[in-house]
Amino acid sequence: MSNTYFALHLLLTGDSALWDIVRLSILVSLSATLLALMLGLPFGALIALSRFPARDPVIIVLNALMGLPPVVVGLGVYLALSRSGPLGSWGLLFTPPAMIIAQTILVTPIIAALTRQTIEDLWREYREEFAAMNVGVCRRVVALIWDARFSLVTSMLAGFGRAAAEVGAIIIVGGNIQGFTRTMTTSIALETSKGNLPLAIGLGLVLMSIVLLINALAWGVRRAGERFAA
Amino acid sequence: MSTSLVTSQLPVVLDDVQVRAGETVILDGISLRFAAGPPTVLIGPNGSGKSTLLRLAMGLVPPLSGRISWGGSPATGSSRRALVFQRPVMLRRTAAGNLHFALASASIPREHRRSRVHELLRLVGLEAVADRPARRLSGGEQQRLALARALARDPEVLFLDEPTASLDPRGTKAIEEVIRTLAERGIKIVMATHDLSEAKRLAGEIVLLHRGCVVETGPADTFFAGPSTSDARRFLAGELLV
Numbered sequence: 001m002s003n004t005y006f007a008l009h010l011l012l013t014g015d016s017a018l019w020d021i022v023r024l025s026i027l028v029s030l031s032a033t034l035l036a037l038m039l040g041l042p043f044g045a046l047i048a049l050s051r052f053p054a055r056d057p058v059i060i061v062l063n064a065l066m067g068l069p070p071v072v073v074g075l076g077v078y079l080a081l082s083r084s085g086p087l088g089s090w091g092l093l094f095t096p097p098a099m100i101i102a103q104t105i106l107v108t109p110i111i112a113a114l115t116r117q118t119i120e121d122l123w124r125e126y127r128e129e130f131a132a133m134n135v136g137v138c139r140r141v142v143a144l145i146w147d148a149r150f151s152l153v154t155s156m157l158a159g160f161g162r163a164a165a166e167v168g169a170i171i172i173v174g175g176n177i178q179g180f181t182r183t184m185t186t187s188i189a190l191e192t193s194k195g196n197l198p199l200a201i202g203l204g205l206v207l208m209s210i211v212l213l214i215n216a217l218a219w220g221v222r223r224a225g226e227r228f229a230a
Numbered sequence: 231m232s233t234s235l236v237t238s239q240l241p242v243v244l245d246d247v248q249v250r251a252g253e254t255v256i257l258d259g260i261s262l263r264f265a266a267g268p269p270t271v272l273i274g275p276n277g278s279g280k281s282t283l284l285r286l287a288m289g290l291v292p293p294l295s296g297r298i299s300w301g302g303s304p305a306t307g308s309s310r311r312a313l314v315f316q317r318p319v320m321l322r323r324t325a326a327g328n329l330h331f332a333l334a335s336a337s338i339p340r341e342h343r344r345s346r347v348h349e350l351l352r353l354v355g356l357e358a359v360a361d362r363p364a365r366r367l368s369g370g371e372q373q374r375l376a377l378a379r380a381l382a383r384d385p386e387v388l389f390l391d392e393p394t395a396s397l398d399p400r401g402t403k404a405i406e407e408v409i410r411t412l413a414e415r416g417i418k419i420v421m422a423t424h425d426l427s428e429a430k431r432l433a434g435e436i437v438l439l440h441r442g443c444v445v446e447t448g449p450a451d452t453f454f455a456g457p458s459t460s461d462a463r464r465f466l467a468g469e470l471l472v
Binding site for chain 2: 131133134
């Protein structure tokens with residue numbers, strides 16, 4: 001209990017090292033989630049509404065990618081961004097953008113796969129009405145994403161949860177550099193290995209609070225939307 | 231709601247049409263002509279092919295054989311015909327939002343949509359619920375909204391699949407009043423029902439279907455006064471056609 005008390009003390013007194021870590025963590029996870037939404041939403045919707053020969057294998061691979069091991073992604077991004085890698089000239093290794101790239105790769109399949117399922121279910125419901133209304137392809141995609149928006153919030157939350165909890169990829173491509181690429185999850189791993197449990201617990205509490213807060217906000221938005229628009 | 235057209239959808243002509251689902255014959259040798267005039271009502275027992283016939287005439291189901299034409303043209307895509315399903319699916323928006331979507335899909339210019347939405351809601355008596363989520367409307371209100379949504383396309387021919395099924399008498403009356411209004415405005419109504427009383431109230435022409443075939447067709451008053459086939463007589467007498 002004394003460790004937990006000390007962690008709360010660090011939080012409430014505004015420990016700058018702690019809050020720098022919190023800020024960077026939120027920035028990286030939200031940026032990755034946003035990018036993954038931009039990529040995953042249209043991709044998932046496209047697969048949901050398309051029929052092509054290799055569709056089933058694509059869906060199987062997409063679903064499997066939801067369980068992509070973070071360290072494998074970290075290694076892949078590391079190799080791509082390292083000085084001798086194909087994207088080495090960008091100079092992004094051990095920077096926050098590298099961490100965002102790695103997390104985007106992890107989160108995009110989650111959002112795309114869940115979007116595909118959500119949109120496909122809705123499409124089954126709407127298909128005949130849209131055919132009778134002669135709705136064009138682009139309008140169908142936009143309408144389905146819009147009408148599924150409250151369900152898609154859950155996809156977004158799953159993606160954000162993955163990003164916020166992830167440590168394996170960002171510790172490889174970010175390097176856990178103090179004051180630069182250190183996030184809550186990498187700090188918790190480091191501080192625990194050093195035996196500095198108060199800071200580790202404090203970060204753990206903050207991380208869980210942030211995830212809880214964002215989930216509560218999303219739930220509130222969803223309930224309000226369902227009440228007034230759905 | 232103008233029905234003067236450059237390319238008319240009428241008459242809708244089905245010529246020796248067959249529809250199958252796998253090995254099952256749904257419609258067989260159907261030849262019908264839906265011309266401008268009072269409502270045509272399709273009657274028949276469950277599974278007789280009424281809903282499939284409406285989908286076929288709408289252009290949503292391709293025939294295995296035979297020909298269909300709309301105003302002499304075999305082109306299937308048109309904004310001047312509309313179909314209301316037996317269980318219409320409401321989009322997850324308000325009642326007005328559903329109509330806005332239908333109007334946008336029918337390429338109605340944005341500046342005209344708002345006034346059209348009000349006009350359509352007034353026509354079906356749903357002005358008071360314009361801002362309510364469509365899925366929270368009662369069954370009868372949803373049916374009326376589906377009718378309004380279909381009218382957003384300014385159709386020349388409107389197909390209705392059991393529009394009053396599972397509605398109470400009050401909801402049925404409201405829908406039938408809208409149907410009469412539309413027919414008076416010159417919209418060709420082709421509707422399916424298994425309710426003979428409703429068919430008597432609304433039909434100008436009757437088509438009796440059984441096992442995917444047309445058993446009898448003709449003016450409603452003639453049909454109900456003295457059907458010419460034994461199946462039609464049995465059906466009107468309340469016997470089960472199996």
